[in-house]
Amino acid sequence: MIEGILIGLSTALSLTNILMVMVGCFAGTIIGMLPGLGPMTAIALMIPITYGFDPSTGLILMAGVYYGAVFGGSTSSILLNAPGIPGTVATAFDGYPMAQQGKAGKALAIAAYSSFAGGTISAIFLLVAAPSLSKVSLAFRSPDYFALMILGLTAISAFSSKGQFLKAMMMVVLGLMLATVGQDSLSDITRFTFNNMNLTDGISFVLIVMATFAMSEALTIIFRGKDPNRAAKQISLTELGSIKVNKEETIKMAKTIPRSSILGFLIGVLPGAGATIASFLAYGMERNYVNEEEKQKFGKGSVHGLSAPETANNAACSGSFVPLLTLGIPGSGTTAVMLGALLGFGIQPGPRLYQTNPEIFWSVIMSMYIGMVVLLILNLPLIPYIARILAVPRNYLIPLILFFSVTGIYLMSFNNFDIF
Amino acid sequence: MRISPTKFISLLFFVLSVFYLYTAYNIQVFAFDENAPFNARTFPIYLGWAGIILSSLKIILPEKVTTEVNHKHLDYKSIIYLIIISLIYAAVILKIGYFISTSLFLFVSYYFLGERRWGLMFILSFPFVAAFMYLLHGLLNIYLRDPFLKYIGVMG
Numbered sequence: 001m002i003e004g005i006l007i008g009l010s011t012a013l014s015l016t017n018i019l020m021v022m023v024g025c026f027a028g029t030i031i032g033m034l035p036g037l038g039p040m041t042a043i044a045l046m047i048p049i050t051y052g053f054d055p056s057t058g059l060i061l062m063a064g065v066y067y068g069a070v071f072g073g074s075t076s077s078i079l080l081n082a083p084g085i086p087g088t089v090a091t092a093f094d095g096y097p098m099a100q101q102g103k104a105g106k107a108l109a110i111a112a113y114s115s116f117a118g119g120t121i122s123a124i125f126l127l128v129a130a131p132s133l134s135k136v137s138l139a140f141r142s143p144d145y146f147a148l149m150i151l152g153l154t155a156i157s158a159f160s161s162k163g164q165f166l167k168a169m170m171m172v173v174l175g176l177m178l179a180t181v182g183q184d185s186l187s188d189i190t191r192f193t194f195n196n197m198n199l200t201d202g203i204s205f206v207l208i209v210m211a212t213f214a215m216s217e218a219l220t221i222i223f224r225g226k227d228p229n230r231a232a233k234q235i236s237l238t239e240l241g242s243i244k245v246n247k248e249e250t251i252k253m254a255k256t257i258p259r260s261s262i263l264g265f266l267i268g269v270l271p272g273a274g275a276t277i278a279s280f281l282a283y284g285m286e287r288n289y290v291n292e293e294e295k296q297k298f299g300k301g302s303v304h305g306l307s308a309p310e311t312a313n314n315a316a317c318s319g320s321f322v323p324l325l326t327l328g329i330p331g332s333g334t335t336a337v338m339l340g341a342l343l344g345f346g347i348q349p350g351p352r353l354y355q356t357n358p359e360i361f362w363s364v365i366m367s368m369y370i371g372m373v374v375l376l377i378l379n380l381p382l383i384p385y386i387a388r389i390l391a392v393p394r395n396y397l398i399p400l401i402l403f404f405s406v407t408g409i410y411l412m413s414f415n416n417f418d419i420f
Numbered sequence: 421m422r423i424s425p426t427k428f429i430s431l432l433f434f435v436l437s438v439f440y441l442y443t444a445y446n447i448q449v450f451a452f453d454e455n456a457p458f459n460a461r462t463f464p465i466y467l468g469w470a471g472i473i474l475s476s477l478k479i480i481l482p483e484k485v486t487t488e489v490n491h492k493h494l495d496y497k498s499i500i501y502l503i504i505i506s507l508i509y510a511a512v513i514l515k516i517g518y519f520i521s522t523s524l525f526l527f528v529s530y531y532f533l534g535e536r537r538w539g540l541m542f543i544l545s546f547p548f549v550a551a552f553m554y555l556l557h558g559l560l561n562i563y564l565r566d567p568f569l570k571y572i573g574v575m576g
Binding site for chain 2: 048049052166167169170173174176177180184186187189191192219222223393394395396398399400402403406407410419420
């Protein structure tokens with residue numbers, strides 16, 4: 001493990017990779033802050049840029065974007081009560097009331113410190129858990145892989161909310177139907193191509209990712225453009241107030257962070273659970289842990305209520321890398337996009353990644369620590385300026401999302417058919 | 421009779437599954453593979469049946485939660501315009517090249533989404549795409565096919 005850590009450190013600490021972590025965290029913060037655009041979209045938009053890098057650098061950039069987007073999502077939650085991503089909905093419960101009390105700067109700082117602590121603690125868990133899981137997974141044979149695939153597919157039912165199981169399973173079948181288009185891997189017989197040469201190689205995973213995440217997100221924002229509830233949230237950004245956190249608030253955070261980190265990491269590891277469930281569970285758990293006086297403050301600007309979901313959602317982000325890196329199962333939509341990007345690099349994440357590409361495995365884990373530090377150093381002083389980006393009008397935002405999506409597809413194949 | 425969007429989509433999925441299953445049965449397999457327990461046809465046939473069963477259940481079973489959609493707040497006009505612009509963009513990108521088609525796509529999209537600040541629209545289209553192309557092609561060495569720029573000698 002020590003050898004692996006050193007390999008990871010040497011890769012992650014190269015000048016290019018440090019730069020990529022910084023760029024990723026910054027870009028992710030900006031994209032994640034925009035309501036409706038989450039880490040999934042942010043990473044999908046990064047795919048065309050990562051084509052020029054080696055896989056480690058590409059994955060480090062995307063991981064940076066991931067943490068950045070989760071942190072950015074909390075900014076719009078706190079300032080506008082408009083969560084940038086579902087994982088930061090619970091952040092708004094206490095973050096927004098705090099901002100309304102003129103303590104927006106403080107709320108953003110608490111969110112930043114909690115995110116940092118949650119992400120870092122979770123990365124330590126990842127460091128310990130991932131190699132152990134990988135050792136087990138090295139014993140995998142064909143039947144185990146088959147069982148793993150079934151687990152991956154059935155885990156999708158966990159993505160679905162209550163009463164939506166049939167819908168989720170229909171989409172599993174649709175995904176498998178799309179995967180059968182093209183040459184059969186066993187017999188090379190072409191299936192469902194309808195004599196169209198463009199379909200012989202099948203439908204690319206990246207293409208599906210772009211169409212279902214980035215483009216649908218953009219079109220949904222336009223579609224709901226006239227909603228007055230959304231328009232009402234476009235309030236002017238007033239004074240943010242001080243970003244200093246006092247001793248009493250620090251003690252409260254110190255109590256909340258460890259338990260929320262553990263919970264967030266464990267939830268993140270489960271395929272299909274992710275940052276949203278982690279943040280809600282942490283919020284609920286924290287409410288039960290605190291004394292009666294503190295409990296009354298929940299929903300009115302409680303430090304515990306803000307710190308718990310922020311810690312948990314970042315911890316869940318690191319946790320979601322465990323199934324991706326060790327089993328090749330994306331634990332969330334965001335890691336599914338990253339899986340697509342990895343496949344684009346010609347790398348198969350899964351049980352053998354630890355052996356075949358140790359530099360990727362370890363550099364991603366080590367870059368998490370660097371990413372958390374960068375996120376804190378880069379974003380804390382820039383909070384007042386970054387907040388101004390929330391005012392970007394959709395007239396510019398939507399075409400730019402479509403532009404990045406189409407560019408990604410164009411770069412992949414230079415084929416009109418794929419763009420259609 | 422009103423049909424909910426979910427049931428309507430399930431109905432479409434049912435039709436798709438029937439078509440998929442019909443096509444699956446017609447996949448030509450090698451003669452020696454015809455009676456094999458698992459050939460190129462097997463998995464698609466299972467998938468087709470799974471699609472039919474799941475969509476039928478979704479259509480037949482009562483819906484517990486129905487979300488009311490307020491059509492008054494949905495911006496159909498902008499989305500239709502944007503889809504048409506995107507389709508034209510996809511059709512011409514290889515013919516007239518990445519730079520011109522993308523810049524025009526951005527400029528026209530800004531216009532149809534209600535933007536009228538011409539200076540800003542221009543900056544965020546032509547110079548923006550040029551800068552992005554420079555980043556990809558010049559700095560990151562990612563090949564961007566553009567026959568037009570190649571023809572006028574800007575790109576190698």
